[in-house]
Amino acid sequence: MSDRADDSAHLADGRHDLRADCGRCAGLCCVAPAFAASADFAVDKPAGQPCRNLLADFGCGIHDSLRDRGFPGCAVFDCFGAGQQVTQVTFGGRDWRGTPEIATSMFTVFTVMRQLRELLWYLTEALELLPDCPLSSELDRARERTERLTGASPDELAAFDATAYRQEIGPLLTRVSEVVRAEVRDSAPDRSGADLIEANLRGADLRGTGLRGAYLLGADLRGADLRKADLLGADLRVADLRGAFLGESLFLTQPQLDAANGDAATTIPPSLTRPRHWSTSATPADPTTARPRRRRRRR
Template structure:
């Protein structure tokens, strides 16, 4: 996966800490409106409690990933303009950021798909969708607002579903009648989930320790507080850093090369 599709906070003006709203909940210790700077954001655009986020009730911040949208909006679209120094442009910047974040997330998935051996038969279609998405992220703000995100996401999703079907081909479906909701808090310790279709599955607090998730499709799966200790996710597809950050694991957990083990894992 391309390096520019991972967050680079040193080249961002703390956009995720300002542009995005959040409500007081198990993931956030307080309420914040969109466009309102987080009270923990420093003058240098750094989080003042970065090492204590989980302990202070900001688990949502730990799991968040902008897929590189922050630095792209800050340095490319707005050419290094600091929103604190130009209030006339700040609202526009904050509105552009979540749109670009969605486009960068699609680029992340397309990038993964293009690297797979199974997608060679339609690599050209993936590359075309990738290039079109990149072009959208490089438009002027007023043109970015016109992007049909749902329509483009539908086009991209068809390619991702096709990718998933090819990658998982040959695996016998298990738990054929299970729905994603059934995995909430489920005990799946040592489960053979190779080639499983877990798209959008609710795996919150599920025990996946020692589970085999190779070739499983995890796009959109909710892994909050799931136990991935000793699990093998080596060549699962469409796993993101955000999902991994939200889960629990240890140094024995096997992850794809493009995902790093979070610091809070044991």
């Protein structure tokens, strides 16, 4: 449901199949989750109840004006392709409207599938970051196992503990992050989980910084250098990314970009697309803005 500038853009890497294809889904993200009335959602919606904006063909009746109508949370949501996987593969093309008896199972499976597909995103990126490394074989096994899990039956998926599985894979992704970040700085700073809400980080040199799970909500990151910074799970809601260098950031996802504000000067990874709500002009040059630095050659 994201409002990206180019939803049809072809990914430059092996994650092209981990993008949502809403035309092949049964509107699962508009039914399965619960919404609480807030700055992200204009209304309360219980889990399993269709959103009032869901159309008969499973499309969104206000897709082009989600932010203006008070649903920015919907605009930034991305299922990593879980919707079409559950609809077309797990349930063989059936949907909860045409086959009401599968509704509860379908909604439960969707929640599990989304977590697995997000892990596939991270594992695929990790393999691309370290294609020839002692960790590669371990990453490859983890990715193959996760891929197999996405093909499990509805009952198997409904009973699967996705949270525990994420905790199992997490340390492996941490090791990848440490190896890559060490190439930028011998002792890369770790600010994982840090409270940086509305922090003034304009022009900051954050290369190789561990920002996993950091709270960067509303932070001023204009012109900040975030190359090789680990942003897995970082909260970038309404963060100001104008002119920031994110092209080589680690484990950055589309929902994080969609939740932030950027402009034409913001560099992003080739696997992601520039959100439509971002400014099409570039932030004026500023002497405090970080400048690109020569990359260290991998040894």
